[in-house]
Amino acid sequence: MWINKPPYFIDYAKRFTDLPFLITIDQKNGQFRSGRFLRSSDLSEDHKLGEWKPVVWDQTTNHWETPNGTQGHRWDESSKWNLELTKKDGTVIDPQLSFINQSDTVIEVEFPYFAKAEGDVIKRGGVPVKEIQLKDGEQKYITTIYDLMMAHIGVPRGLSGDYPENYEDPQTIYPPCVAGKYNNSTKTACDSSSKRIRRQCRKNKR
Structure with a gap:
């Protein structure tokens, strides 16, 4: 991870990659593992085909938002299937790439490690997360793909884990x-x- 991150690459990662999209964290037997994309339909009924619209965390509003250009926009007849980081009302979205400085807590997430010839090997990495409430009332930890990737590939960032x-x-x-x-x-x-x-x-x- 670069200490001095060129603004161009940060902008590129936000606009043209899936790194800022939010992922749920699943818990089983007291252990955490990455889940699936957090979708608009998990949070509200405001978006047509919301089950096909993953969301990001907007730094400006400090709230989840649904950007244009996701798979659901291809088929919802909104003519918003593009890579513009805006909401349906045209307001600009500034996606949060990492929760490391704005997390509710840090948890250790398990990742499979496939380089060993035999046996199940698990590595753990600290991941900054936010806790939100889904529309059905369930409390859920979420994080960004970027934060999961940093933990998975072993970039410590001062967090706990197998680094x-x-x-x-x-x-x-x-x-x-x-x-x-x-x-x-x-x-x-x-x-x-x-x-x-x-x-x-x-x-x-x-």
Whole structure:
């Protein structure tokens, strides 16, 4: 995760990826796992085909909102099937990419780890969440796809969980020093490759 995030990439992630969309968190036997997209139909009856319209968290209103351009807009005859971050009344939406600074709490979510040849392996990562009430009265934890992804790929961000202490930590899953076990590379090669990709992306933007 970059310390200094270029505004262009933040804007791109909000407008053209699913990273800001909200995901429910399921709990079973005291453990948390990612659920499904939070949909407009989970929260209200205000949107036609709301079961096909996932929602985001608007930084401006501090409330969930349904942006144009989701699958439901393709078929609801609203002519709003586009990538404009607006509500149906034309008001601009500014999606929250992460709840890390505005969460109600942080929970450890379980993720399957498939690199082991045998046995079921689970890793856990701290995920910032909000707690909301669905239209049927159920209380539910939600988070963004971005926050789930950061936990899943092992970016610590100061949260609890199975995260590497540093790039040289061999006891965890994702630091560069572990990559060589699987692709015959080195930590230096991994670092160099990621930096080249980042430089080229910024160069292409200019």
